[in-house]
Amino acid sequence: MSAFGPGFIRSMSEWVEEQKVLLKLAKKAEFKDADRLTLMLAARTACNHIMRTIKGFDNWLQNPAIVSVMPEEMLREVQSKLWDIMLRLIEFDVKHTSEFVEYVSKKGGEEIPHLLMRTERKVRAREELPPRSL
Secondary structure (H helix, E strand, O other): OOOOOHHHHHHHHHHHHHHHHHHHHHHHOOOOOOOHHHHHHHHHHHHHHHHHHHHHHHHHHHOHHHHOOOOHHHHHHHHHHHHHHHHHHHHHHHHHHHHHHHHHHHHOOOOOOHHHHHHHHHHHHHHHOOOOOO
8 A cells, every 4th residue: 555645646746647647748839920919938948837836845855754765766867856956047147148148228218108117216206216305
């Protein structure tokens, strides 16, 4: 008899099957001719799936019942793969954010809608004001 009940095993099996379906759908997705809205929605969908999966791993690793019986080789693989994903994500973040800052700096804000620029100026102006006295 397993140390984990049938409900736990069923839940984990359902998670795996759900992930397989999501993986199959994600691999079929095509964005070559997608418009800006579709690209933005696809990127947000990817972020949501990444966060959900990472949260699942985090919950998994915080559960003493799981990590106490997980073979060391399996734990090493999880650590190694997640570390690699973290490094690649940080590298991408640095690259993307740097390129965007450079792009916006060259454009001088001309590509940013005026409504957003006015909101940003108001926020900055409020931050620069001295605190009000009572």
